[in-house]
Amino acid sequence: MKLISGGRRVAGNDESTTPRTTGTKEGTPSFALPRGVTLLFAIAGGTAVANVYFAQPLLVTLGRDFAISPATLGAVVTLTQLGYGLGLFFIVPLGDLVDRRRLIVMQLLLLAAALTVVGTATIAALLLAGMAAVGLLAVVTQTLVAFAASLAPPAQRGRVVGLVTSGVVTGILLARTVSGLLADLAGWRSVYLTSVALTCALALALHHVLPPRDTAAPSMNYGQLLRSTLTLFAQERLLRLRALLALLIFAAFSTLWSCVALPLSAPPLSLSHTAIGAFGLVGAAGALAATAAGRLNDRGLSQRTTGIGLALLVASWLPLTFARQSLWALAVGVIVLDLAVQAVHVTNQSLIYTLRPDAGSRLIGGYMVFYSLGSALGAIASTALYAVAGWGAVCALGAAISCLALLLWAGTRRRTPASAAAD
Template sequence: MNARHAPSPLLKHKPANTPAGLVWLFAVASGLSVANVYYAQPLLDALARDFSIRQAAVGGVITATQIGCALALLLLVPLGDLLERRRLMAAQLLALAAALTAVAMARSTPALLAGMLAVGLLSTAMTQGLIAYAASAAAPHEQGRVVGAAQSGVFIGLLLARAFSGAVSDLAGWRGVYLAAAGLMLAIALPLWRRLPPLPVAANAMRYPALLASMLDLLRREKTLQARGMLALLMFAAFNVFWSALALPLSAPPHGYSRTAIGAFGLAGAIGALAAARAGRWADGGHGQRTSAAALALLLLAWWPLSLMQQSLGALLIGIVLLDLGGQALHVTNQSLIFRARPAAHSRLVGLYMLFYAVGSGLGAIGATAAYAHAGWQAVCLLGAAVSLLVLLFWWATRGVTPAAAD
């Protein structure tokens, strides 16, 4: 057996196939956790009014959340390789419910930004901890499928987050969104505690400072992580260029849509979630590079119909489907490939990979709102297309770096 694929001690006593109910639980819990990061996107106009934030700067609310995401990836997500994961999930979930409540009660811009940072921190710790949990709970031959299913939950969660946020805010204001989110977190606490399988802690578990230091070594040694991480950074920058700016033209004349209607546009991308598990299976079968190429082509193509939004909302819907399908397929393929490297380091690997994602998302949010403020929707689309072309070129230049995905 190739040493690279030798089973980890964490995998010795696992069943051949992960129960379907557990896969669903991973998907649902991951979706509810990640949704907290995206509730603010349809609410940017309301937040700008309530806190007197300039339109060109309101993207900073999203950026604060992404800073929290980055801190979680560095400081909290790696704890899954050190502590008993089920107890860790419970503690993070309760803290997340408290952070969401704090956002709902915020009365000043600093309090809002601090609350958003905490939400990003704890939501990311929960979501990526669950993805790593799913990878460790799955047998090697089905790891791509199980991770893909959990990632489908993440994608559906972020799509539904916008619709949920818009609908609840129209009924109960933006503060009601975050109070409802806190309630949802508490609602999944008991199912997670009862159903998550206990996984043994590594016998040679290192101390926390050494655990964090080992992440730098992983990043330096794992070429697949380096290449796929940069793909994620650029792809999520393009992805967030679109979603961070969408509420601005749709809420303004001539459209003047409510936040419910704006959030509902995210549902058009639900087909992208269906690609997640399939992309994981293709990666399991050794077709990671073909899947990556197709995903990146869709990502670039999407900006043409998206640029026609002012002439046709149908074109906007087509563009959303293409953007979400391409982005999600690439994301699942990336994760399926990096998890093959070191089974005992799943939490650190996902933390490092998603750190690239957080940086890209934050840059995309800042770039999107600035581009829209200076030159409108067409500038947003030009920026997104340029970043999408850059990620395609980067994949072409580094496609030989991923030996596990050789076609």
């Protein structure tokens, strides 16, 4: 099955998977995406972003193998997130300028090369450089989100973004499970070398399925493209507000996930890589929130969804405080936190894309820069704080960040543009 311009499908005649062309408010064609193609977007996005998180349950092992001190282990995650942030600003906006299919395939092939560097590294400097490159190229996930949003009819955009984000969420959370399991079975290097093969396979599948650009490229060069991303922040207040929320919620998210392997691997728990990674399965419930939040956004309930999500984020830190005493408490906290973060994240993306559909890649890329900054700050702060003050201090940090996000939303709700406050 291969989509082509005009909404036709090559090969086969199954009407259930035939994309239908529909009109949009902007007057440009849009595809009623076949569910199978939407699922491929989700799988590819989840697989790409998983590479950013593979290292989290492996931190203790990586620290031992490369002689990295516990206080600086967060640098492994932080460099990957900083690379991701650079890619969001310098690479993702290219989706508005060049053929997205070619951009996606090229990124995936380069990502496979970076993963090979990590999987074969013999010194810490090479490992860290490879991690940064993985982060830089894993932003193909956001190019896929913007591409899916551009192909979806406006009335279904929230659902499509929610489904693709569900795949991304699942990839983020299952990354820890898969990473821990493979590391226990065949060593940590097998995690990255297995991903090389899967990434190459996805590049081939997406090259076959995705439609090429069927509209004229904007009349601007690369420098103008990057400047226009900054201009969007100056022009769109909603983008600024939702980007700040992204920074805070993902700082809280990373505060948990970048640090939780440390207390779980230490006495008295002393859990294995597989057991630590298994908590990613618990957190995969966040994928359910992503799909539901997309549907609620399509119904005009974005503000209500945001408020409930942020309140749950604050509440999640209470059971997480008792993680060293009860794995059940940890499981409850993980479920609530991941549901909350993904509900707000999907709502954010669905809202900001509607501001300027013609600049979808720049909007998503600019927004996700704040996601990456928040994730990097949460990683470095939580691991450093754990080294000097323990798990209780980490949970206090996560709760404080979550409260700040809730206060930001509450303080700006009445001044949110009407189009984003239908409820």
